[in-house]
Amino acid sequence: MEKDPIIEKLKEEFNTSILEVTVKNQKRITVSIKPDSLPGIAGYLYKNAGFRFIIASALHTKKGFEIHYHFSRDNEGLVLNIHVILDKKDPQIESLSNMFNASNWIEREMHELFGINFLNHPNQDKLISEGNWAEGVYPYRKEFKTPEEER
């Protein structure tokens, strides 16, 4: 596989923050980074490299909380996943919503379903269960049990 220019560029700019690069093929690349470097890298992709933010996917795994930020460069059909692993006990990461509005809703949703805290988010109110869900109960975490399961 020949080296992808965007990966070279990221390595050049953010060398110490990049933990791992997985190139599945020319259109699907995953880059694992240190969480504190997310705003810098996302800003670079959005402002300088012509990427569009598709969505972010949160996962609750044995490693803790993981988030894949999916970016797309449409003219190449490239999906670039920026992958971070957050702390198990106190998951938090800088919000991207002050950079582009597209991440506003999904960050609210991840906060609501996984209990991940997005620092400096303009409005972390509940998005999908306003007014009818208990505080501090996060249904998409693995330890969550429905009342039927608990019985």
Added chain:
Amino acid sequence: MSMKTLIPIGPYHPLQEEPELFKLYCDGEIVTDIQWVTGYNHRGIEKLSESKTYEQVFFLVERICGICSTSHPFAFANAVEEIAGIEVTDRAKYIRSIIGELERIHSHLLWVGLAGHFLGYNTVFMWAWKYREPVLDLFEMISGNRNSYAMFKVGGVRRDIENYKIVAIRKVLDDLRKKTDLLTGAVMDDPVIHARTKGVGILTRQDVIDYAAVGPTARASGLEIDVRKDDPYAAYPLVNWKVITSKTGDVFAKAEVRLLEMYESISIIEQCLSHLEKEKEGDITVKVTEIPEGTGNGRAEAPRGEVFHFVVSDGTNSPARHKIRAPSYVNIATFKKSCIGQTIADATITLAGVDPCYCCTERMAVAYDAGSGKQIMNGRELIENSMALTKKLKSAHKERP
């Protein structure tokens, strides 16, 4: 003397694809702010998906949307096939594209009808929905269902389109092209529709990039993004077609993009049918033995824009995580830009311009006086308000020498 008014639109109706409540804050006639509440019918499909096998998930995601019911299975199939490295047969690719494009046609026709209704052109509504019927009949012939066709599976499609059915499909498409000419002519040349939709609900190119809007909403603002072209899947790279864009970003541009896209869809289907005639019947699936560990990013261009499915597999027979992003999730957020500064009558069509499938505004929307909480306008009156504006413009147009 201005009166501050809160107009809630929504939230709930079984026909709505995505139930939500829009609160329009108005100063007199002008919308000054908009807020929304979603999640009235949150079904937890992402979580449910983790408890189903890959085969079962298709039926689950097909039920996310009642109108574009094949776009989610399409994206999910792309994601899972990416994980397992499966290449489906050419015949399956053509059938997948035919189903996807037939769906785009009937979804766009549905939108044109609703937009016509909101503007007070009930003839457009009657026409568009009448022309939509034969397309649904085609689905019934191909799959047995008018909606939720259950055509997709990992490694191919469930049902073939046999050669004898191709004749019937071609006939419907021929008729449809004529009907689309008629409809496009009626919409594009009508001076009153111009007056109601041109310059209304404008989204600039930068707004679209900021909100990451997709589909016709983005293409109407001059962004040439279409997953079918950018990240080709199924039979789209095997046939000739072009991405339709417009520049102005108003409601008229969105209508233009959708109407012209229907011609492209008809052309894609016809080319796919020609290829099908040359292929051997019945060669529609490949054997799938296991889904290995890994992640898949599945994309498909639904009638409303890019559908994105992120699937994490742990090597078992069900997904470990399944993230779904429907196009309206990003498109609806653009109302914050497009609605503010519009009149209430124009807000109705601006909201509809994004095609969020809220079919039943008239049942749900009620206007309250924000101060006293007294109801001043119900949903029917809101649409009548919009229709009345069209009527006024119509008569003004007639009076012109």
